[in-house]
Amino acid sequence: MSEEAKNPIREAILELTAARGVGGTIAPEDAAKVVSTDRWQKLLPDVRAEAVRLAKDGAISIYRKGRPVDPDTFKGVYRLGLPGKVLGSAES
Template sequence: MLNHDSTAALPPADHQPVHLENAILAVLARAPAETLSAPEIAQVISDAGDWHTLLMPIRRAAVKLALDGRLIIYRKGKPVDPTDFRGVYRLGLPRHD
């Protein structure tokens, strides 16, 4: 399981899209076989403790990363169309097996 207290070597989590994309990928790379929710990712990359403000930027970044083929968005355990999903979702790295 991912350790949320360990933030060493994470890129800065400011709201700039590229930095946020890199931070999301870095968190997912720590446990590549796992999927994580947006709140789980936000809690890891938030340096101010107010991770709620990161939820919409994470969603936007996740859609872009999914469209680029760099991550997968899951809903109810199944990959979804990044341009058409609602509700609770999880993020994971593409599997190469």
């Protein structure tokens, strides 16, 4: 099936960040909850891994405290968004 060939985490990240637009961000939990409302917490490592791949491809940026970070070295709480300037109000 074509649905099995798709990566639901990748699709969720791309759809949610596109919906926010440049300047808006999403929490990793938002993408995980799209994939599974019951076991979203177990998906967070997969969301992080996919976010790193997407950031390296230039499709998204990973942000900490409103600033883009290196996908290979960031630590702690992060948000995902399209590359560009993050608006202060979108971070809350």
